[in-house]
Amino acid sequence: MFLSADVTVDKQDGFLGVLATAAEDFIAVFNKGGEVLLSLMGGILPTLIVLLTAVNALVRLIGPEKIENLGKAAARPGLQWYPVRYIVLPFVAVFVLTNPMAYTMGRFLPERFKPAFYDSAVSFVHPILGIFPHANPGELFVYVGIATGIQQLGYGLGDLAVRYMLVGLVVIFIRGIVTEAITARMMKKGA
Amino acid sequence: MSAINNLIVKVGRSVGGVVGTLYQAGRDSVDTVIRNVIPFMAFISFIIGLILTTGVGDWIAKGLKGSASTLPGLLLISVVCAIPLISPLLGPGAVIAQIVGTLLGVEIGKGNIPAQYSLPALFAINPQVGCDFIPVGLALGEAEPETVEVGVPAVLFSRLVTGPLSVVIAYFASFGLYTSK
Numbered sequence: 136m137f138l139s140a141d142v143t144v145d146k147q148d149g150f151l152g153v154l155a156t157a158a159e160d161f162i163a164v165f166n167k168g169g170e171v172l173l174s175l176m177g178g179i180l181p182t183l184i185v186l187l188t189a190v191n192a193l194v195r196l197i198g199p200e201k202i203e204n205l206g207k208a209a210a211r212p213g214l215q216w217y218p219v220r221y222i223v224l225p226f227v228a229v230f231v232l233t234n235p236m237a238y239t240m241g242r243f244l245p246e247r248f249k250p251a252f253y254d255s256a257v258s259f260v261h262p263i264l265g266i267f268p269h270a271n272p273g274e275l276f277v278y279v280g281i282a283t284g285i286q287q288l289g290y291g292l293g294d295l296a297v298r299y300m301l302v303g304l305v306v307i308f309i310r311g312i313v314t315e316a317i318t319a320r321m322m323k324k325g326a
Numbered sequence: 327m328s329a330i331n332n333l334i335v336k337v338g339r340s341v342g343g344v345v346g347t348l349y350q351a352g353r354d355s356v357d358t359v360i361r362n363v364i365p366f367m368a369f370i371s372f373i374i375g376l377i378l379t380t381g382v383g384d385w386i387a388k389g390l391k392g393s394a395s396t397l398p399g400l401l402l403i404s405v406v407c408a409i410p411l412i413s414p415l416l417g418p419g420a421v422i423a424q425i426v427g428t429l430l431g432v433e434i435g436k437g438n439i440p441a442q443y444s445l446p447a448l449f450a451i452n453p454q455v456g457c458d459f460i461p462v463g464l465a466l467g468e469a470e471p472e473t474v475e476v477g478v479p480a481v482l483f484s485r486l487v488t489g490p491l492s493v494v495i496a497y498f499a500s501f502g503l504y505t506s507k
């Protein structure tokens with residue numbers, strides 16, 4: 136032990152040396168991967184489990200059938216129902232029913248709104264992840280992947296999470312309107 | 327006596343119901359984490375390990391740095407992801423978006439991509455969201471077959487417009503994000 140302090144071993148060359156270096160490089164990949172895995176599991180997993188449990192319990196206690204009235208309201212024609220249909224309903228559906236059951240809320244809407252509602256709802260399953268990861272835990276890394284980089288820089292994630300969700304709401308609103316218009320044109324052409 | 331009895335039964339039932347619900351909620355969430363979250367974490371960790379230890383990261387960085395740290399570059403990414411023939415292929419499980427997101431995250435962490443670009447990047451890598459799932463999603467909403475026939479192209483074409491548009495909106499919304507510490 137104490138000898139090794141002042142004895143330095145030259146890097147082995149030749150065939151065995153190459154093998155040894157290759158082996159070290161090989162295992163280094165997985166050591167690094169393991170480190171990353173541990174930091175991910177230690178970092179976000181405990182919070183995620185607790186949050187998932189709380190929201191799941193909340194949804195169970197309230198009962199998902201309570202939001203059906205909202206679906207019926209969103210089906211009404213008229214300009215003032217656009218925000219309900221393409222902002223409030225997708226948000227509530229994704230929050231309460233989560234991906235993929237959120238799309239079942241489309242059944243309260245007339246046929247001409249269904250593609251637009253689907254487009255709107257499915258586009259919100261990622262922007263919601265920053266604040267409510269329970270809505271789509273299987274696809275968490277769309278957000279967490281980029282968020283990890285921000286964390287490494289030492290910044291807080293709150294700003295990014297809030298902005299991601301707010302911009303997401305604006306985007307799903309626009310998507311709903313655009314897709315509704317395109318659907319209307321295509322249905323006219325087909326008829 | 328029977329009134330007290332009833333009360334006790336009522337309280338017992340509702341407390342039992344709440345505790346049972348909480349317990350079931352916990353079981354569900356652990357189930358989700360084990361089935362969906364941890365496997366993906368394992369897979370992503372392997373990829374990050376590969377990027378950080380081998381030279382792969384360098385050429386990815388070169389490729390991404392040019393496109394992911396300017397608005398036109400991000401718009402280009404979003405347009406490619408929104409092309410109607412490509413978007414359904416990129417969609418399934420959001421695997422592509424998750425991998426690209428992780429790659430970008432690594433580069434942001436290293437400082438190769440400015441932090442405020444994280445917001446527009448989140449939209450640039452994701453205009454294809456759900457494009458593989460349109461018929462199923464519409465069927466969940468009990469849509470008629472005719473609606474599905476119209477709805478699939480309607481959503482795909484809509485993405486060509488709204489995909490790049492979302493990047494522009496996110497770009498302007500990212501002003502003041504992580505610019506000063």
